[in-house]
Amino acid sequence: MKFHTAFFVIFFFSLSIFSWASEEALVEDAIEASEEIVDLDEAVVEQPSDAKVEQEVDAKDEMPAEVPTDEKTEEAASEETTQEVPVQTGPFIDLLGPTLYSLEMVDERHAAMKEHYTNDALRGKKVVGLYFSADWCGPCRQFTPDLVSFYNKMNARKGKKDEFEIVWVSRCRDLDSYGQYFTHMNWLALPPQEAMGQRGQMLFEKYKGKGIPHLVLLDEVGNVITIDARNKIPQDKAGIGFPWRNPLVQLYTTIVPKTVRLMVKSQIDSVKEKAMAKINTLLRKKAAA
Numbered sequence: 001m002k003f004h005t006a007f008f009v010i011f012f013f014s015l016s017i018f019s020w021a022s023e024e025a026l027v028e029d030a031i032e033a034s035e036e037i038v039d040l041d042e043a044v045v046e047q048p049s050d051a052k053v054e055q056e057v058d059a060k061d062e063m064p065a066e067v068p069t070d071e072k073t074e075e076a077a078s079e080e081t082t083q084e085v086p087v088q089t090g091p092f093i094d095l096l097g098p099t100l101y102s103l104e105m106v107d108e109r110h111a112a113m114k115e116h117y118t119n120d121a122l123r124g125k126k127v128v129g130l131y132f133s134a135d136w137c138g139p140c141r142q143f144t145p146d147l148v149s150f151y152n153k154m155n156a157r158k159g160k161k162d163e164f165e166i167v168w169v170s171r172c173r174d175l176d177s178y179g180q181y182f183t184h185m186n187w188l189a190l191p192p193q194e195a196m197g198q199r200g201q202m203l204f205e206k207y208k209g210k211g212i213p214h215l216v217l218l219d220e221v222g223n224v225i226t227i228d229a230r231n232k233i234p235q236d237k238a239g240i241g242f243p244w245r246n247p248l249v250q251l252y253t254t255i256v257p258k259t260v261r262l263m264v265k266s267q268i269d270s271v272k273e274k275a276m277a278k279i280n281t282l283l284r285k286k287a288a289a
Contacts (some may be wrong), residue, residue: 005277092128095222096118097199098117099116100189102116103189105278124163127242131167131214132169133171135180139212143230146234150233150237150239152238154239157239165187166185168185168187168188170182170192170200171204171212175192214227216246219244232244
């Protein structure tokens with residue numbers, strides 16, 4: 001009886017702290033949204049020189065080529081449309097969309113994109129990183145090999161094998177660059193049209209992106225663990241403190257089941273949406289006055 005009482009006391013205490021933190025974050029987001037717009041192009045990053053860079057792959061071979069429509073392709077298209085697409089729900093569907101890409105090497109010089117349903121690709125992952133980077137960014141090109149090494153090391157840990165996943169949110173400027181740069185990574189990626197479009201920009205702003213490379217870590221229900229993993233990895237290359245959770249949050253995730261945390265997150269997100277709608281209404285009225 002004492003254990004159950006202590007459990008619920010800790011749970012509701014944690015919930016109140018999470019709600020308070022969410023309200024504080026909401027106010028900050030509203031203030032920042034009204035005062036500042038993040039422009040990725042103005043981020044302090046090293047621009048590539050005019051010198052040609054030796055390329056390891058033929059990007060044109062990587063990206064799907066246009067194929068003339070004939071009877072076979074029409075039949076294949078009709079078969080695809082008849083296949084049932086699973087209905088996916090959850091925090092990562094809202095954030096990342098229904099599909100993610102991986103890159104599989106066909107041979108030493110060619111690779112092929114493979115599409116995965118988001119929930120299938122992230123099933124069983126305890127930590128999900130969102131990695132914002134681009135081929136034209138010098139610091140990104142320096143950090144990516146270190147991140148690959150760290151990613152492999154964390155996923156090889158005894159008892160925690162393959163619990164860490166990264167989703168690359170490309171800030172590349174075209175499809176060729178996307179394909180070439182993806183060959184230097186061994187994790188998942190947002191589809192290029194999503195990453196380089198509105199979703200990619202929304203995620204960059206949502207997680208306080210000021211420049212690239214930028215690495216955010218989320219837990220299994222989509223709550224933020226840290227938005228500063230880019231700087232924590234060089235400080236803890238062995239990953240002793242990974243994923244660098246706040247002690248209070250660590251306690252919360254340990255004692256509160258995943259299903260309950262999902263319910264709490266859903267309720268908090270609902271409150272945020274309603275509050276943001278009210279704030280936006282007030283801002284519009286103020287601007288019109």
